[in-house]
Amino acid sequence: xxxxxxxxxxxxxxxxxxxxxxxxxxxxxxxxxxxxxxxxxxxxxxxxxxxxxxxxxxxxxxxxxxxxxxxxxxxxxxxxxxxxxxxxxxxxxxxxxxxxxxxxxxxxxxxxxxxxxxxxxxxxxxxxxxxxxxxxxxxxxxxxxxxxxxx
Amino acid sequence: xxxxxxxxxxxxxxxxxxxxxxxxxxxxxxxxxxxxxxxxxxxxxxxxxxxxxxxxxxxxxxxxxxxxxxxxxxxxxxxxxxxxxxxxxxxxxxxxxxxxxxxxxxxxxxxxxxxxxxxxxxxxxxxxxxxxxxxxxxxxxxxxxxxxxxxxxxxxxxxxxxxxxxxxxxxxxxxxxxxxxxxxxxxxxxxxxxxxxxxxxxxxxxxxxxxxxxxxxxxxxxxxxxxxxxxxxxxxxxxxxxxxxxxxxxxxxxxxxx
Numbered sequence: 001x002x003x004x005x006x007x008x009x010x011x012x013x014x015x016x017x018x019x020x021x022x023x024x025x026x027x028x029x030x031x032x033x034x035x036x037x038x039x040x041x042x043x044x045x046x047x048x049x050x051x052x053x054x055x056x057x058x059x060x061x062x063x064x065x066x067x068x069x070x071x072x073x074x075x076x077x078x079x080x081x082x083x084x085x086x087x088x089x090x091x092x093x094x095x096x097x098x099x100x101x102x103x104x105x106x107x108x109x110x111x112x113x114x115x116x117x118x119x120x121x122x123x124x125x126x127x128x129x130x131x132x133x134x135x136x137x138x139x140x141x142x143x144x145x146x147x148x149x150x151x
Numbered sequence: 152x153x154x155x156x157x158x159x160x161x162x163x164x165x166x167x168x169x170x171x172x173x174x175x176x177x178x179x180x181x182x183x184x185x186x187x188x189x190x191x192x193x194x195x196x197x198x199x200x201x202x203x204x205x206x207x208x209x210x211x212x213x214x215x216x217x218x219x220x221x222x223x224x225x226x227x228x229x230x231x232x233x234x235x236x237x238x239x240x241x242x243x244x245x246x247x248x249x250x251x252x253x254x255x256x257x258x259x260x261x262x263x264x265x266x267x268x269x270x271x272x273x274x275x276x277x278x279x280x281x282x283x284x285x286x287x288x289x290x291x292x293x294x295x296x297x298x299x300x301x302x303x304x305x306x307x308x309x310x311x312x313x314x315x316x317x318x319x320x321x322x323x324x325x326x327x328x329x330x331x332x333x334x335x336x337x338x339x340x341x342x343x344x345x346x347x348x349x350x351x352x353x354x355x356x357x358x359x360x361x362x363x364x365x366x367x368x369x370x371x372x373x374x375x376x377x378x379x380x381x382x383x384x385x386x387x388x389x390x391x392x393x394x395x396x397x398x399x400x401x402x403x404x405x406x407x408x409x
Contacts, residue, residue: 094247
């Protein structure tokens with residue numbers, strides 16, 4: 001007779017919510033959080049009429065956004081954003097610091113949510129084969145495809 | 152996933168109404184050790200000059216109950232809390248990351264979510280699908296002095312278009328009751344896989360052998376396996392072949408409420 005019986009603790013009713021999520025952030029989630037907090041950045045654009053910028057951010061594992069990069073370059077406004085970012089919070093996550101990019105649209109005295117948001121992806125060349133040197137892995141991947149990498 | 156294993160194995164003796172009770176959401180902590188050897192060669196014209204490599208990992212892994220899905224499947228989050236390179240003692244790239252294994256209560260793994268975050272240089276999670284049979288062995292119903300065969304098939308998909316599916320057939324035997332309420336189980340099996348990676352054909356074949364020990368109090372107390380396989384990537388430039396041998400062990404160190 002098998003002795004495998006569930007313990008009383010293991011047999012207790014399950015709580016379906018909340019479930020621990022995988023803490024990886026997809027662009028849709030990031031966009032939602034950024035759009036909800038655009039107001040905190042508006043003070044940095046109050047001197048403008050209408051303008052468009054591309055905003056790059058680094059998002060740490062703790063959800064803190066730092067290192068704003070504005071395009072076109074505007075050092076003064078970028079410094080203002082660096083301070084304003086302290087008001088923003090994103091969910092903590094499992095990944096390395098994420099590089100994200102979005103578009104800031106300044107119209108009629110407010111930042112208008114824009115759907116563009118991208119997350120920089122890691123290059124992953126050779127899968128299912130363990131090669132510790134990433135350069136060697138990349139070269140093997142290229143050779144496998146019949147296009148040897150240039151030195 | 153661990154709870155799935157208990158569930159299936161326990162089916163042999165538990166009354167039906169008890170089996171229908173869901174399991175409590177406990178976080179299960181395991182000490183994980185993994186050692187692997189890799190030997191790589193080129194075939195079909197592919198020139199490869201690469202010496203043998205090893206991978207050694209030591210650390211703590213936590214299994215937490217994840218979401219329950221509409222189709223009845225259940226997610227289990229496998230988190231690498233601390234993980235160091237066993238050779239250098241330095242933190243490994245998998246440390247702090249997690250995946251979710253989604254499976255039916257039969258033990259059939261339907262999906263591995265988050266694998267893209269474990270793959271690639273410095274992480275190598277794409278070759279660590281051996282953790283699936285380690286933490287989610289599909290144990291058939293077993294009685295005393297019986298053998299039983301289980302078949303399972305699980306996807307190892309990093310992103311769409313980059314993955315393979317593993318088919319594993321194993322024969323299980325019930326071992327001794329190593330202590331009161333603690334049972335040993337042994338299994339041996341064959342595996343093969345087939346898939347593609349951006350047009351490169353992926354295939355593998357190999358063998359797996361493992362031992363499980365569980366207790367009435369703690370569930371799966373120990374899981375160990377040796378998995379050896381030959382992985383081949385076939386492309387226009389030739390075939391890249393790697394012999395992979397994994398020795399892995401997970402030992403339960405504690406259970407707690409999340």
